[in-house]
Amino acid sequence: MLDANLTQQLKAYLVNIREPIELVASLGDDAKSREMETLLNEIAALSDKVAVVRADDDARKPSFMIRRVGTDIGVRFAGLPMGHEFTSLVLALLQVGGHPSKAAQDLLDQIRGIEGDYEFETYFSLSCQNCPDVVQALNLMAVLNPGITHTAIDGALFKDEVEARKVMAVPTVYLNGEPFASGRMELEQIVAKIDSGAEARAAAKIGAKDPFDVLVVGGGPAGAASAIYAARKGIRVGVAAERFGGQVLDTMGIENFISVPYTEGPKLAAQLESHVNDNGVDIMNLQRAEKLIPARVPGGLHEVKLANGASLKAKTIILSTGARWRQMGVPGEDQYRNKGVAYCPHCDGPLFKGKRVAVIGGGNSGVEAAIDLAGLVAHVTLIEYDSDLRADAVLQRKLASLPNVKIITSALTTEVRGDGEKVSGLVYKDRNSGEHHDVALEGIFVQIGLVPNTEWLKDAIALTPRGEIEIDARGETSQPGIFAAGDATTVPYKQIVVAMGAGSTAALSAFDYLIRLPAEELVEAAA
Incomplete structure (x- = not known):
């Protein structure tokens, strides 16, 4: 799992662990569980203060808890925290192991003083650059306050759970089983939402x-x-x-x-x-x-x-x-924001794996988004208002070579449709004929400027x-x-x-x- 470079980096970080920790694994018989077992054993081999424990006591498999030995202090990852989340894994190992956070002391004291029980769950994707900040903030809160727990969940790995909870964007955070927030948040923002006097x-x-x-x-x-x-x-x-x-x-x-x-x-x-x-x-x-x-x-x-x-x-x-990001300003856009209407293909693209999506906008951003999404989803429909795409020629050639992409020009998106819970399609007007057309899909990525x-x-x-x-x-x-x-x-x-x-x-x-x-x-x- 870990290449030579990551192994050396991680080994250097783990010398900062002050208290012994254990990696408590819940594994199944699938390939991802075997990958997780390999990863955990590789981590443990780098420090005599890290041990692997097989418990299989969590419903989510594969998952593991990083726990300070002899305490309830810990955080859980459901999935493999690699990609953008590798830093979250490293910080969790250090902080559960007693290494102090660099956050402001008054903020740390504020977190320690929060009263009540808070069970946080965060859905992330490995390609999301906004997710680590949320995961790391909630992990730190769980380490500092015994009334706070946190599980970080790879949405692409637990698709049934994502479907059941209708998670259409990452990061999405649940608190005590109810939706709490979606999108990028700083530690101070999360604390302020649960500490009423902070503002x-x-x-x-x-x-x-x-x-x-x-x-x-x-x-x-x-x-x-x-x-x-x-x-x-x-x-x-x-x-x-x-x-x-x-x-x-x-x-x-x-x-x-x-x-x-x-x-x-x-x-x-x-x-x-x-x-x-x-x-x-x-x-x-x-x-x-x-x-x-x-x-x-x-x-x-x-x-x-x-x-x-x-x-x-x-x-x-x-x-x-x-x-x-500029919005389309059409009926349904606000209603289905984060319920199929998205603005960051890198963040939310993995949640639409195997589905049909549209990209609105034919400039560089739109065409790049369509190219990226084409490798994940079943089909991409790119809709451009002008009669021609405005992206660089090299991007247009790449887009045209993809078999699961349809390009529609001279088209004005007029409505986002849904079933009340998530996007089910969109309507566009052909600017040449004036006719309106329905497109059935499950995701819309808006890329029309600033x-x-x-x-x-x-x-x-x-x-x-x-x-x-x-x-x-x-x-x-x-x-x-x-x-x-x-x-x-x-x-x-x-x-x-x-x-x-x-x-x-x-x-x-x-x-x-x-x-x-x-x-x-x-x-x-x-x-």
């Missing part, structure tokens, strides 16, 4: 902060670059982000980041956050901005109001709120009809002292490297604005 405490803490020299709103590549460049000037910098990393967290493979031949979104996002932290920036994650109030006079303090009721003030602001996250800025700064923030060559907006960068702006190319450059420009411009303020305005701004 109020966070708001009070944020509201007590002094004004910043530079406040960056948004934590994607543009925001991270802005924060680093500003902090290197020796001024006070804060970042308020709904989720640090932004849309990069939803990106699978990145092959055009200059000097790095290949990386993956979550890895790059973690490196960005680490780099920002290294520069002493005050990161306020999981904070959604709701209103911008520009300064009344030049040199005054700008204000950003957050969803939790707190406000942040700053002498300059850099807006880097990024963009999100929408800037700027609704909250309406009436505060100038926006284009598409909602993009209007900026000049220096990244300055229509309001003095307020700058912007990245996918939320009028920059023509929405690329990671472009966003980073724009973020750096905005930060340098903000610093230049600050040093040119008259002394009396600086005093008034700080008052």
Whole structure:
């Protein structure tokens, strides 16, 4: 199971185990059970503090529990935690074995203090880059609090269970047998959902902060670059982000980041956050901005109001709120979101193995999604509004070579249909004849571009009809002292490297604005 490289890495990590642990296996007679048995024995062979115990006491087979010897402290994996989940396995081994978490101490204390019984179950897929964060967060909570348990379940391996619970997207989390949440979540978000006082405490803490020299709103590549460049000037910098990393967290493979031949979104996002932290920036994650109030006079303090009721003030602001997946806006789309309507083929594709799906959109993203899905599902129907696909020619040739793909152009999707619980098909209009057609299927992957996250800025700064923030060559907006960068702006190319450059420009411009303020305005701004 483990190649030489993984074996060496794991052996180096396992020296950090402080307390002996046992891998308690529940196995059947199938091939996956034999693979799991091999994996567990290979792990145990790397440390004298790890032992394998055969129990067969869990209904899910194959599965295994990582348990601290002589205690009830542990977490369970139903399936083989390889692929993106291998890191989850390593962290679980270490944390159950007593190695401390690097999470903030106040957050760890908060988890330990949660009262009640919480039985979490998370359905993941091995190709999902969003799942590990959820699995690792719940595993840590189970290790820290005896009232919390967690089982991570490979949805592709337990298909009957997935069908019975109608799981159509990953990660999907159940709490005490009932749906709890779906999609990417940070540890703080999960804790806040079960700790009712967490949001109020966070708001009070944020509201007590002094004004910043530079406040960056948004934590994607543009925001991270802005924060680093500003902090290197020796001024006070804060970042308020709904989720640090932004849309990069939803990106699978990145092959055009200059000097790095290949990386993956979550890895790059973690490196960005680490780099920002290294520069002493005050990161306020999981904070959604709701209103911008520009300064009344030049040199005054700008204000950003957050969803939790707190406000942040700053002498300059850099807006880097990024963009999100564009929705079709047709009947049934919202009703069947995560019930067959999906936006991440890498994450949710394995749940549709052997089924019929559609991809909406004929650009690079749509065609790449169709190619990926064709290797998993029974059939892919690609629907494109224009008369021709817009993807690169090499992608179009690959798509055309696949036997289980049908391409429909000049088609407008008009409705998502379902049986009340999950998607059963869609309706599209032939733009040439005007006729409507039904397509029977079980999944719809929407890949039709991006929408800037700027609704909250309406009436505060100038926006284009598409909602993009209007900026000049220096990244300055229509309001003095307020700058912007990245996918939320009028920059023509929405690329990671472009966003980073724009973020750096905005930060340098903000610093230049600050040093040119008259002394009396600086005093008034700080008052």
